[in-house]
Structures are given as C-alpha cells and as structure tokens.
Amino acid sequence: MDIQLLELGTGKAAVIKQIDGGYGLKRRLTSLGIRVGQTVRRVGSGPFNGPIVVEVDRARVAIGKGMAIKIFVEELRV
Amino acid sequence: MKILLMGNPNVGKSVLFSRLTGVNVVASNYPGTTVELKRGALKFGSLSAEVIDVPGSYTLDPTNKAEEVAVEMVKEGDVVINVIDATHLERNLHLTLELLEQEVPMVVALNLWDEARHKGVTIDVKRLEELLGVPVVPTVSVTGEGIKELILQIPEARSQPHQRTGDEKWTEIGNIVRHVQTLTHRHHTFRERIEDAAIRPSTGIPLAIVVALLTFGAVVGIGMGLRTFVLLPFFENLVFPPIRHAVTAVIPEGFIREILIGHFGVLIDGIGWPLALVLPYLLAFYLVLAILEDSGYLPRLACMLDTLFHKIGVHGGAVIPFLLGFGCTVSGILSTRILDTRREGIIVVALMCMAIPCAAQTGAIIALLAEKSIVALVFVYLIAFLFIFIAGMALNKMLPGSTPSFLMEIPPYRLPNTTSVAKKVWMHIRTFLFTAVPLIVFGVFIAGILYESGALYHIGILLRPVVVDLLGLPAEASVSLILGIVRRELAITALLGLGLTLGQLVVGAIVALFYIPCAAVLPVLAQEFGLRYAVVIVLSTIVIAFIMGGMLNAAFTVFL
Numbered sequence: 001m002d003i004q005l006l007e008l009g010t011g012k013a014a015v016i017k018q019i020d021g022g023y024g025l026k027r028r029l030t031s032l033g034i035r036v037g038q039t040v041r042r043v044g045s046g047p048f049n050g051p052i053v054v055e056v057d058r059a060r061v062a063i064g065k066g067m068a069i070k071i072f073v074e075e076l077r078v
Numbered sequence: 079m080k081i082l083l084m085g086n087p088n089v090g091k092s093v094l095f096s097r098l099t100g101v102n103v104v105a106s107n108y109p110g111t112t113v114e115l116k117r118g119a120l121k122f123g124s125l126s127a128e129v130i131d132v133p134g135s136y137t138l139d140p141t142n143k144a145e146e147v148a149v150e151m152v153k154e155g156d157v158v159i160n161v162i163d164a165t166h167l168e169r170n171l172h173l174t175l176e177l178l179e180q181e182v183p184m185v186v187a188l189n190l191w192d193e194a195r196h197k198g199v200t201i202d203v204k205r206l207e208e209l210l211g212v213p214v215v216p217t218v219s220v221t222g223e224g225i226k227e228l229i230l231q232i233p234e235a236r237s238q239p240h241q242r243t244g245d246e247k248w249t250e251i252g253n254i255v256r257h258v259q260t261l262t263h264r265h266h267t268f269r270e271r272i273e274d275a276a277i278r279p280s281t282g283i284p285l286a287i288v289v290a291l292l293t294f295g296a297v298v299g300i301g302m303g304l305r306t307f308v309l310l311p312f313f314e315n316l317v318f319p320p321i322r323h324a325v326t327a328v329i330p331e332g333f334i335r336e337i338l339i340g341h342f343g344v345l346i347d348g349i350g351w352p353l354a355l356v357l358p359y360l361l362a363f364y365l366v367l368a369i370l371e372d373s374g375y376l377p378r379l380a381c382m383l384d385t386l387f388h389k390i391g392v393h394g395g396a397v398i399p400f401l402l403g404f405g406c407t408v409s410g411i412l413s414t415r416i417l418d419t420r421r422e423g424i425i426v427v428a429l430m431c432m433a434i435p436c437a438a439q440t441g442a443i444i445a446l447l448a449e450k451s452i453v454a455l456v457f458v459y460l461i462a463f464l465f466i467f468i469a470g471m472a473l474n475k476m477l478p479g480s481t482p483s484f485l486m487e488i489p490p491y492r493l494p495n496t497t498s499v500a501k502k503v504w505m506h507i508r509t510f511l512f513t514a515v516p517l518i519v520f521g522v523f524i525a526g527i528l529y530e531s532g533a534l535y536h537i538g539i540l541l542r543p544v545v546v547d548l549l550g551l552p553a554e555a556s557v558s559l560i561l562g563i564v565r566r567e568l569a570i571t572a573l574l575g576l577g578l579t580l581g582q583l584v585v586g587a588i589v590a591l592f593y594i595p596c597a598a599v600l601p602v603l604a605q606e607f608g609l610r611y612a613v614v615i616v617l618s619t620i621v622i623a624f625i626m627g628g629m630l631n632a633a634f635t636v637f638l
Contacts, residue, residue, distance in 0.1 A: 033168065046282070048386075064482075
C-alpha cells in the first residue's frame with residue numbers, strides 16, 4: 001500500500017510510486033533525483049514536522065513537509 | 079574565447095575556477111555559494127581565454143534568481159566546461175544532456191574523482207566519452223589533479239546535438255549510468271550514522287545549540303583575545319605614541335592637529351577603530367564561518383531550523399543569507415538569490431538590515447558593551463533575535479503569498495582544509511582593508527571636522543528632540559546617527575568615550591544596530607529589489623531604531 005513519504009519511518013527504504021503535483025514541483029524534485037521509480041531511504045528529519053531527509057542515489061536531500069505529503073511511496077520490506 | 083563553468087550546485091565549480099584562473103573566489107560546502115558571475119583569465123601555452131564561473135543550476139529551466147543568471151549565460155559561451163560530481167553521476171547528467179541540446183562545444187570535468195573512488199564508485203571514462211560524444215576528464219579541483227589534462231582538452235570541445243523529451247532524457251541517463259558506472263556495495267558505516275545525528279530531532283537540536291554557542295563563544299573569545307592582548311597593546315604602545323609625538327612636533331596646536339590626533343583624530347581613531355577594534359572580530363567571525371561553511375553543517379542546520387523559519391515566512395535555507403549577514407550585510411543580501419521567491423528575499427533582507435549586526439558592528443558592540451557588562455551584550459542580542467521573530471511573523475502575515483517548501487541537497491561532511499579556510503579568511507580581510515577601511519577613515523575625518531568646527535554642536539541642538547529627549551543620550555551622541563549612515567560600526571564607535579551609563583550604552587547600541595545599515599547596502603538593495611523597496615527599508619530602519627531606542631529608554635527610566 002502506498003503511503004506519504006512523510007509517514008515513512010526513519011531508516012526505512014521505499015520506492016517512489018507517485019508524485020502528486022504540477023509540472024513545477026515534479027521538475028524541482030526530479031532535478032534532485034526524486035522521481036517515480038527511485039528508491040529512497042529516510043535518514044532523518046527536522047524537528048516539529050520539519051523536512052524529511054532521504055538518501056537517494058547516495059546523496060541526501062531534505063524535502064519540506066509541504067512536498068513530502070505529495071510524494072507517495074511503497075515501503076520495501078527487508 | 080569565453081569558457082563557461084557550469085554544473086549542479088556544490089560540485090566544486092568555484093574551486094576549479096580558482097585553479098584555472100588563479101583568481102580566488104569563495105567556495106563552500108553548500109549548494110548556492112556562487113550567486114553571481116565571476117570572471118577570470120586563463121593562459122596556458124597558446125590558449126588564452128576568459129573563464130566565467132556560473133552559479134550552479136540543476137536544470138536549464140531556472141527556479142531561482144541565481145539559476146536564472148546561469149541560464150542566460152549559456153548562449154554567450156564559446157565553450158562550456160560542464161562540471162559533474164562523479165559521486166552523483168545520474169543526477170548530474172541531466173544538466174549535461176540539457177547543455178548538449180544547446181549545441182555549445184563542451185568538455186566534461188568529472189570532478190570529486192577522489193571522493194567517488196573513496197565511496198566505491200568507479201566510472202569508465204572512455205565509455206562515458208563515447209556515449210556523450212564530448213571529452214570527459216576526471217578531476218579533483220581541490221588538489222589540482224587532472225586540471226592540466228582538462229585545459230588540454232578545451233580545444234577538443236565538441237557539441238553533440240540531441241533533442242529529447244524529459245522522460246527520454248532519464249531513460250538515456252539510465253542507460254549511460256548502467257554502462258559506465260560500477261558500485262562497490264558497502265554497508266552503512268558508523269561514520270554515516272554519526273553524520274546523520276545532525277539531521278535527527280533528538281540529537282540535531284542539542285547539536286545545533288552547541289554549535290551556536292561554540293560559534294558565539296569562539297567569535298567573542300578570539301576577537302576579544304586578539305584585541306586585548308595583541309592589537310591594543312601593539313597600537314597603544316608602538317604605533318600611537320610616535321604618531322602623537324610627530325604630529326605634536328610638526329603641527330602647531332589648533333584645528334589641524336585636533337583633526338589628526340584629537341577626539342575623532344584621523345591618525346588615531348582612523349587607524350585604531352578599523353584595525354584594533356573591528357579587525358579582530360572580523361577575523362574571528364570569518365574564521366569560524368569558513369570552518370562552518372566548508373564542513374557541510376549549514377544545510378543540516380537549515381533543516382533543523384526549517385519549521386521555526388516558516389513562522390517568519392521563509393524556509394530553512396534562509397539560514398545561509400542570515401549567517402552571511404552576520405559577516406557583511408551586502409553579502410547577506412546577495413545570497414538571498416538562492417531563495418525561491420522575492421517574498422522570502424524581502425523578509426530576510428528587511429530583518430537583516432535592521433536586527434543583524436555585521437561582523438564589524440559586532441566588534442564595535444562588543445567593545446562598547448562587553449568591557450562594561452557581558453549581560454548587557456547578551457541583552458542586546460536577545461532583543462535583536464526577539465525582534466527578528468516578532469517582526470518576521472508580522473511580515474509573514476502582511477505580505478501576500480505563501481512560504482515555499484524547503485528542498486535542499488545535504489552535502490557530505492568534509493574536513494575543512496586549512497589552506498582554503500586561510501584563503502577565504504584572507505579574501506574577506508582584504509576586502510575589508512581595501513573597501514571598508516578607507517570609508518571608516520573618511521567617516522572619522524568627517525566626524526573630526528564636525529566636532530572641531532563646532533558644527534556638531536548645532537546638529538546636536540537640531541537633533542535634541544530625538545537624541546536627548548527620546549533616547550536619553552547626551553547631545554554629542556548625535557554624531558553616531560551621522561556616521562551610522564556611512565558604516566554600521568561607526569554608529570557604535572562614535573559612542574565610545576562619551577562616558578555613557580550602562581542604560582545609555584544599551585539604548586545607543588540598539589539604536590545603532592537597527593539604524594541604517596551602511597552606505598554600501600543602499601545600491602545593492604536597489605539593484606536586487608528595486609529603488610522603491612530600498613527607500614522603504616532605509617526609512618523603516620530609521621523609524622524603528624528610534625521607536626526601539628525610545629521604548630528602551632522609557633523602560634530604563636521607569637525601572638532603573
């Protein structure tokens with residue numbers, strides 16, 4: 001089942017299934033390697049509903065909450 | 079011939095630029111250090127070219143002002159050196175393909191080659207060259223490895239026109255990466271777990287507080303130490319006595335002698351203020367800033383502060399312009415180009431012009447207050463931060479529009495390199511010596527003339543309602559409001575030696591802090607945000623400075 005990236009637990013990996021946003025948002029995320037089909041792993045977050053930090057293509061990217069609720073992922077079970 | 083250095087943010091373009099041209103530019107470990115074009119000359123054998131360091135961009139479809147600058151440049155270049163972060167080949171190749179579509183002759187510099195090797199990333203350079211159709215050279219700009227080979231390949235630059243849609247590009251990139259890159263899979267190391275401590279709330283918040291306290295402590299400590307034990311004794315014992323002696327011997331008592339060595343003497347305060355008072359703090363601040371910048375911690379701090387910053391209408395990335403503003407308001411304003419919207423820029427710049435002291439002013443504030451009372455110093459900073467928060471929330475409510483989400487690449491930690499830190503500190507010191515010091519001397523000179531000619535007395539009478547009645551300062555303090563127009567720290571130093579009470583010192587410091595930033599800020603504000611906004615900002619700084627000072631004075635009169 002797909003969940004919002006926001007809901008992904010720290011340390012857990014997931015595959016991006018869908019990005020619910022316009023061209024602008026998709027383009028900005030894509031330019032940082034966040035796109036459908038990519039595997040991401042949540043490595044941290046900011047306090048009080050702060051940005052979610054994910055590892056993607058061996059890089060770390062911080063994604064604000066407003067964007068993280070528009071990214072839907074499927075958690076990978078190890 | 080014009081050579082453009084282009085690539086994603088934080089891949090080492092600026093370091094490469096310094097390598098190619100010998101021109102030092104600021105390079106840091108966070109995306110968006112370079113916000114304007116930097117130009118330099120490259121001469122190598124028969125090759126002679128102008129090299130332009132272009133702000134980093136993820137795409138040729140710009141999302142902020144710094145990226146717009148990048149995109150506008152493409153058509154102007156004769157050759158593009160596309161700098162790629164070898165550790166993140168896939169993401170970086172997107173811009174490469176976009177650049178190829180522009181049909182400009184291109185060479186690819188596969189930078190951070192050492193880091194890639196270290197991280198277990200192997201790239202088949204020959205194969206990549208074949209697939210892209212342009213020369214590819216592995217480089218390590220920090221050490222200079224591969225730079226000569228890169229220069230030798232510049233004449234071989236080729237264009238390889240492709241036209242693909244967005245999805246086709248990613249498919250193509252997938253193919254390229256599959257063919258050229260091999261990864262040695264590793265488990266997550268202990269070091270990486272430690273690295274992520276800064277981006278987890280439970281450990282990140284205490285760490286941020288520790289870093290903030292260490293930074294403040296180091297700047298104050300190093301600055302005060304240098305001033306008290308090195309510079310002050312040096313100037314007081316070795317420089318000023320011979321100057322006073324010589325002037326007294328040569329120039330008869332009177333106006334000219336007073337201008338030179340009297341109150342606001344050009345040869346005493348004109349030297350002592352910039353070099354013994356401001357310089358130590360400037361040095362301390364830029365040393366600490368350089369270490370923070372190069373370590374890669376700042377984007378992590380941005381992440382920790384994002385939610386708090388949203389309350390004042392900006393995202394966490396604004397921590398970088400704010401922090402640079404603590405060095406110099408002008409560089410702080412320029413770096414707002416990395417923010418996504420004009421609205422964010424306006425909020426940051428307004429708050430910065432009012433309540434963020436530049437390093438020079440910090441030095442002056444410390445000299446004015448800390449020697450009397452460290453509590454007063456902390457009090458002034460608390461008021462400044464409280465103001466930033468309250469005024470920021472108000473601006474966030476008043477200005478139309480909303481705050482964009484935070485989206486930023488978090489670079490790996492890197493150990494700050496002594497040479498590059500030293501170079502950076504020296505660049506800032508040099509700028510200060512050549513652009514700020516003459517202005518300070520000029521300010522002192524004007525103050526001396528106003529003081530000695532008696533004009534200051536009349537100005538004092540004119541400004542009496544504000545300076546004396548509202549702010550509770552002596553009439554001579556009005557010189558602070560005049561000098562403050564020239565430089566931020568002069569508004570403070572002008573208060574030295576007036577024999578103010580502690581309450582008056584705090585009021586004076588607050589007024590000087592909120593007052594007009596400095597003459598150099600105005601043209602930059604007008605250039606970045608328009609003349610109208612620049613005027614609004616400057617007028618508001620004056621009004622708010624008087625309101626804050628008046629309120630404090632009233633409070634002190636009642637409670638003290």
